[in-house]
Amino acid sequence: MNKNQLKNAIRNEIDNALGYIESDTTSERRAALKAYLREPYGNEQEGRSQIVTGEVAEAVDGALPQLMRVFTASDDVVRFEAKNPNGEQYAAQATEYINHIFHVENDGFQILHHMFKDALLQKTGIVKAYYETKIDVIKEEYQNLTDDELTMLMADGSREIIEQDTQESMQMDQMGNEIVIRSHSVRIRKKNSVGKICVENLPPEEFLISKKARDIETSPFCAHRRLMTRSDLVALGFDAEVVAGLPAYDSLAYTPERVARYDQGEQPTDMDSDDLAMQEIEVYECYLRADVDESGIAQLIRAVYAGEELLDIGETDYIPFHSVCPFPIPHKFYGQSLADRCSDIQEQKTAITRSMLDGLYLSISPRVGAVEGQVNLDDLLNVQAGGIVRMKSPNAIVPMSVQNVGAQAFPMLEYLDQVHGKRTGISDAMQGLSPDLLQNVTAAAIAASKSAASGKIELIARIFAETGVKSLMKGILQLVCKFQDKPKTIRMRGKYIQMDPRQWDHQYDVTINVGLGTGDQQQQMAMLQMIMAKQEEIIKMYGPSNPLVSVGQYRETLGKFIEAAGFKDTRAFFREVPPEVDQALSQPSPQKSDPAIQAAIAQAQAQIEINKKKAEAEIQLKREKAMADIQLAREEAAAANLRAREDAAAEMELKKQEFVAEAQLKASKLAAGTTTNTEIPNVG
Numbered sequence: 001m002n003k004n005q006l007k008n009a010i011r012n013e014i015d016n017a018l019g020y021i022e023s024d025t026t027s028e029r030r031a032a033l034k035a036y037l038r039e040p041y042g043n044e045q046e047g048r049s050q051i052v053t054g055e056v057a058e059a060v061d062g063a064l065p066q067l068m069r070v071f072t073a074s075d076d077v078v079r080f081e082a083k084n085p086n087g088e089q090y091a092a093q094a095t096e097y098i099n100h101i102f103h104v105e106n107d108g109f110q111i112l113h114h115m116f117k118d119a120l121l122q123k124t125g126i127v128k129a130y131y132e133t134k135i136d137v138i139k140e141e142y143q144n145l146t147d148d149e150l151t152m153l154m155a156d157g158s159r160e161i162i163e164q165d166t167q168e169s170m171q172m173d174q175m176g177n178e179i180v181i182r183s184h185s186v187r188i189r190k191k192n193s194v195g196k197i198c199v200e201n202l203p204p205e206e207f208l209i210s211k212k213a214r215d216i217e218t219s220p221f222c223a224h225r226r227l228m229t230r231s232d233l234v235a236l237g238f239d240a241e242v243v244a245g246l247p248a249y250d251s252l253a254y255t256p257e258r259v260a261r262y263d264q265g266e267q268p269t270d271m272d273s274d275d276l277a278m279q280e281i282e283v284y285e286c287y288l289r290a291d292v293d294e295s296g297i298a299q300l301i302r303a304v305y306a307g308e309e310l311l312d313i314g315e316t317d318y319i320p321f322h323s324v325c326p327f328p329i330p331h332k333f334y335g336q337s338l339a340d341r342c343s344d345i346q347e348q349k350t351a352i353t354r355s356m357l358d359g360l361y362l363s364i365s366p367r368v369g370a371v372e373g374q375v376n377l378d379d380l381l382n383v384q385a386g387g388i389v390r391m392k393s394p395n396a397i398v399p400m401s402v403q404n405v406g407a408q409a410f411p412m413l414e415y416l417d418q419v420h421g422k423r424t425g426i427s428d429a430m431q432g433l434s435p436d437l438l439q440n441v442t443a444a445a446i447a448a449s450k451s452a453a454s455g456k457i458e459l460i461a462r463i464f465a466e467t468g469v470k471s472l473m474k475g476i477l478q479l480v481c482k483f484q485d486k487p488k489t490i491r492m493r494g495k496y497i498q499m500d501p502r503q504w505d506h507q508y509d510v511t512i513n514v515g516l517g518t519g520d521q522q523q524q525m526a527m528l529q530m531i532m533a534k535q536e537e538i539i540k541m542y543g544p545s546n547p548l549v550s551v552g553q554y555r556e557t558l559g560k561f562i563e564a565a566g567f568k569d570t571r572a573f574f575r576e577v578p579p580e581v582d583q584a585l586s587q588p589s590p591q592k593s594d595p596a597i598q599a600a601i602a603q604a605q606a607q608i609e610i611n612k613k614k615a616e617a618e619i620q621l622k623r624e625k626a627m628a629d630i631q632l633a634r635e636e637a638a639a640a641n642l643r644a645r646e647d648a649a650a651e652m653e654l655k656k657q658e659f660v661a662e663a664q665l666k667a668s669k670l671a672a673g674t675t676t677n678t679e680i681p682n683v684g
Contacts, residue, residue: 003310003313006290006292006301006303006310006313007305007308007309007310009288009290010284010286010288010303010305010310011305011308013210013220013221013223013286013288014208014223014284014286014305016210016211017208017209017210017211017221017222017223018208019211020209020210020211021205021208021334025123025334026205026255026256026257027256028123028340029122029123029204029205029256029257029260030256030257030259030260031343032056032121032122032337032339032340032343033121033122033257033260033261034260035056035057035339035343035346035347036056036057036060036121036339037260038052038053038054038057039052039260040052041347041350048354048358049353049354049355049357049358049361050354051350051353051354051357052346052350053346053349053350053353054346055342055343055345055346055349055420056121056338056339056342056343056346058426059120059338059339059341059342059420059424059426060117060120060121060338060339062424062426063120063338063424063425063426063457063460064113064116064117064120066454066457066461067116067457067460067461067464068109068112068113068116070457070458070461071112071461071464071465071469072109072112074563076095076096076099077099077102077103077108077112077469077473078095078098078099078102078469078470078473078510078511079095079510079511080092080094080095080098080477080509080510080511081509081510081511082509083509090503090504093499093504094477094480094501094504096497097480097490097499097501098473098476098477098480100490101197101476101480102199102473102476105196105197106197106198106199108199111127111199111200111201112469114201115127115201115324115468116324116464118201118203118204119323119324119325119326119337119464120326120337120338120339121337121338121339122204122257122337122339123204123325123334123335123336123337123340124204124207124323124324124325124333124334124335125201125204125323125324125325125468126201126202126203126204126206126207126321126322126323127199127200127201127202127321127322127323127468127472128199128200128201128202128224128320128321128322129197129198129199129320129322129472129475129476129479130197130198130320130479131195131196131197131198131479131482131483132195132196132197132198133193133194133195133196134193134194134195134196136191136192136194137189137190137191138189138190138192139162139187139188139189139190140159140187140188140189140190141185141186141187141188142184142185142186142188143185144183144184144185145183145184145185145186146181146182146183146184147182147184150184150186153188158190158191158192159188159189159190159191160188160189160190160191161186161187161188161189162186162187162188162189163186163187164184164185164186164187165184165185165186166182166183166184166185167182167183167184167185168180168181168182168183169181169183195483195484197476197479197480197483199472199476202224202321203257203258203261204257205225205252205255205257205258206224206225206226206252207222207223207224207225207321207323208221208222208223208224208225208284209221209222209223209333210222213333214331214332214333215333216319216321216322216323216333216471217319217471219333220288220289221286221287221288221289222286222287222288222319222321223284223285223286223287224284224285224321225252225282225283225284226252226282226283226285227252227253227280227281227282227283228280228281228283229277229278229279229280229281230243230244230246230276230277230278230279230281231277231278233246233281233283233306233311234277238304238311238312242309242311243281243311244276245307245309246281246306246307246309247281247307248279248280248281249280249281249282249307251282252282281306281307282306282307283304283305283306283311284304284305284306285302285303285304286301286302286303286304286305287300287301287302287316287319287320287321288300288301288303289301292315299315300315300316300317300319301313301314301315301316302314302315302316318475318478318479318482320475322468322469322471322472322475323467323468324463324464324467324468324469325337325463325467326338326460326463326464327340327341327460328463328467338424338426341423341424342420342423342424345416345419345420345423348416349413349416352409352412352413352416353413355405355409356405356406356409359402359403359404359405359406360406362402363402363404365383366399366400366401366402367400367402368380368397368398368399368400369397369398369399369400370396370397370398371393371395371396371397373392374391374392374393374396375389375390375391375392375396375397376389376390376391380397424456425454425455425456425457425460426457470510473510474510477504480501480504481501481502481504484501484502485502486500487499487500488500524564525561525564525565528557528560528561528564529561531557532554532557532558532561535549535553535554535557536554539551539554541604544585544586545585545586545587550582550585550586551577551581551582551585551586552577552579552582555574555576555577558570558573558574559574562574
């Protein structure tokens, strides 16, 4: 495959990918974003209610805090596990270093927030992780340097002299000979090359993928489509003459998603800038599989394409894109978002709410009918309190009644809220805000209801963890192992630690700490406190060499308790227990037969047995009392039901007798009337 053939293949893949997302995905994203921002639907009428309800925003903004709490419950988003015993130490280092890169160097909280919000609102959240080399330029000035000092300053090759002023003077040396002394004043430009792993969120419309794709890893084509100035392209090392000949496009700036995201005039483009270097060009960073060496096997290729020109091409082993989708559809890349699940409900509730408000407005300020020529219309249009309306006839103004539809509309709104909760998992029950749930219900029932309502959110969290977040962390580890070729010292947990990825293996098992099933912060602290109490009891009774709990495990529990309380650095409270110290403490010490100790142990065991039996007796007593209360409540409820049935039967019998008596009375009256009106026939 030559360069022209590869160029045509890339152009076809780009056109197919654009056509794929522009068929349905683009319009659905635009509609979801407009619904989230509560923009008008376009069917509003002047003088009528124009409210737009916010079900889409409620679903997205309701799910996002739950997801963020799940993923940020621990300092370590990811944990790497070695596949063999010799790699455990390096796996632990990789865990700390990758979490440091993600959280500290790249603001991991904001990355996860934007990634998840894009997924909940616009089907997919896309993150790009790549290694970037930046050149920092620093200007320095030096005065009165000697030849040797100037030579030493320029020895490393990172400095370039911009301006130089050299002064010469004659001096006598120790032998009495005249020598020339040079003094240099220079301005220097210093270039520092700094490499960094960058993680950034991509707007969904900037990501292209083949319509054949099921996921990014196996996709035959995917690309990052973005606007870049000619200056940025030249700074990346592309030929300035080639870049100057590229046509300027800004079609990306006017995609439906961006038009919906930004207000009019909020996103100007530089396509028509008078400065050629600042004009924007549409650039595609493409990753495709192609047989470029005619070996019969397609390789993964990275190509930079702009304006019908291939600016760069080369083989690669890494695709930098990672995606999440809240409701994936099997065997398809684009699934559904929360906005897709509830946008129609928002439209329906908007229509119903507008009708209710229109009726309420007319009830407060009703319309009236006026006989033409009989009423002063200026007086009628004046809504001043206590104003006078001049009429020629008392019936010249006729009020027009308005039917109240609130009684029929409110049940429909409640039904739509229930449908909204079933579709998205976001409801008042999940947040503990339902008055029906909180009234006359035990705490256990409330917890069970909240747990059932949060099932969809937990499923979304697990999907995010096992797809985009896991692949992102594996990608960062791969980039570190590939590009960091020397040790790097970082400050972590109050210490300066040297990380050398050259000793690592990027093929580790990856676990994402999503915190599912661990409860909220108070529940975690209560559970950890109970665990600590048990550990303290075991260590106190059986010593550090007991077979159940070591001092190191107890220190680990203390650290988890402090983290659950909101403190990040546990070393500020308790020192770490070195493994060798923990192992030495765990070794059993020689036992001495001391009668006093044996008696104390026997007494303690007897007391434990007594306390155990006492606790069992109390539990049994409480259980019997609870059963008795339940039986009493059942009997009282049965008696109440029986009385209610008897009262209802008596009332029905009374109404029946009244009905029979009334019927008999009507029959007697009818018979009396018939007898009175009967004519006597004429016999004679």
